Amino acid sequence: MSELQNNKELVAVGHEFAKALGSDTPIIEIAKMMSRLAERLDCTTATLRETAKQRDALTADNVARAEIIGQLVWQYSASGIKPVEKSLNPASALLFDALEVLRQPATEAAIVELKAQGVDLFAREMARTHAQCQAGGFFDRQVVVYDKFRSVATAFAQQLRNGEVEP
Secondary structure, eight states: HHHHHHHHHHHHHHHHHHOOOOSSOHHHHHHHHHHHHHHHHHHHHHHHHHHHHHHHHHHHHHHHHHHHHHHHHHHHHHOOOOOOOOOHOOOOOOOOHHHHHOOOOHHHHHHHHHHHHHHHHHHHHHHHHHHHHHHOOSHHHHHHHHHHHHHHHHHHHHHHHTTOOOO
């Protein structure tokens, strides 16, 4: 039986258990169910973290490839070669294919999300610094600037995700 099926079954059992839960339910049964749910959550969280690491590595690989392809496109274009689909001229056909490869929406979306996450990290750091300054009794203009930076960064990250600004 797959881990996914086990998770689905556990969730279903958990919902049924919650419906049947009453004041006469033994505490040991509640504890066992909570333990199983926590264990599955730990496994799922670990799997998600590993998947995110793999995604980030693949995105980095794709970014490197895109940069090299972009340089080749620039060189070909600077040489006066025009992109032509299925051209008999190998350079024109290659330039067309290279431009098509650069227009990969999944890779572009992953790159935009990584950039937005970087901006989010900056926003959280500004919020943390702002909170520390306020907790220390500081209320000068610089403290206000930290909060403004946080606000602008948060808005910019959202604009990146929405495609409202060029990444």
